[in-house]
Amino acid sequence: MERKIKVLVAKPGLDGHDRGAKVIASALSDAGMEVIYTGLHQTPEKIVKTAIDEDVDAVGLSILSGAHMTIFPKVLKLLKENKREDILLFGGGIIPKEDMEELEKMGVGKLFGPGSQTKEVIDYLRDWFEKNRK
């Protein structure tokens, strides 16, 4: 049987703008992926617990609150502590270019800013999956 790409889409932090996360969740599902959607106000601990229990291939975080430099490294660290750094951490939101570069250096995957097409995200995930999980 063809293996399905499993993605966790989560919305950490305090801002309540979950439209982006929802659009991505349904776009990925329409592209044939299995998406775990957990809704608003997720802590890094909850996100990592979910990622481990559901054994996802990738975790996508939508952050619009400006807390990206805190949340991404924290999730990355927790994944490592649980020996699941093989899970791809990627994301989207309002993130300045310098921060994007710094996060990518730390080991975060691609970050998608405003104006990104859902197809870019789908292609990115499929490509990553092909290279890392087959």
Added chain:
Amino acid sequence: MDFENFLKKLKEKDRVTLSKVITLVDNETKEGVEFLKKFYKERKDSFRIGITGPPGVGKSTLLNKLIERFAKKYDSVSVVAVDPSSPFTGGAILGDRLRMENIYKFDNVYMRSVASRGSLGGLSSSTENILQVLEIFGTDVIFVETVGVGQSELDVMEITDLVIVTLVPESGDSIQAMKAGIMEIGDIFVINKSDREDAYRVSEYVKSILQMKYQDKELTPPVINVSAKNDTNIDELVSRIENLKEIFIQKGIIERKREIRRKKEVREILRDMFIKSIDRELKIIENKNDKDVSPYEISEKILKNIDFKSLEDIWKER
């Protein structure tokens, strides 16, 4: 693959390993099948509780409350929530975690979301295998949540020891239409959102239907009014579940259910083996120009020529 190490880690309650083994069986891989074959005897007889009902009746919210009660009482509680896959794209959105805050509050609760994949609206064909992994892990109670539409009603009854059917006061009129399906599979009926009007009228109505159906008073499914949101009467529901469990054990009902389940599973696996093998035979016919030959005739011809030894090989190679 180091199976013995996997088992050792499972017994140590390592969740990373548990999740990975579940993925192996969920994807119906060779390794997954080997694992289940090898460690089937390590299973513990976990108590399996099914929760079903029409969409929007609050199954996840109710389950969230039950998790809290059971997590305090038992060493290990698991939840398997099945959501439908799109028959067109194969994708799925699994959103049951949204309303299950309590899975994060208790470290002894494990939850897994499962997409129904190939099976139509019901449970995925791998659900039974996932439950077996959880039993090898040694969980005490497993909740299986599924949307109660069509075939899945029967599936959930076959795969669990006790079924809770969830309805709402507004279900009143539609119970008439549901009588044939959903009314026959419940061991306990819950009217959720009972803070609303008509809740007790509907529960009386459900009781009257059930009383006509069951002769044995002890086994007549209880009907309980609750409000999961307001946490009303949840303790009553929990004690009814425990009570019924005792009765089921005493009367040998659970034992009988498990026996039927094992037999059915063998049948399913055999059918699966045949279908996988027959698919190859079908590919051979598709190339021939036999559109005037009846499908019955083609099937009979294939049946005559099937080489069972090669079927076995195809299954092993898959």
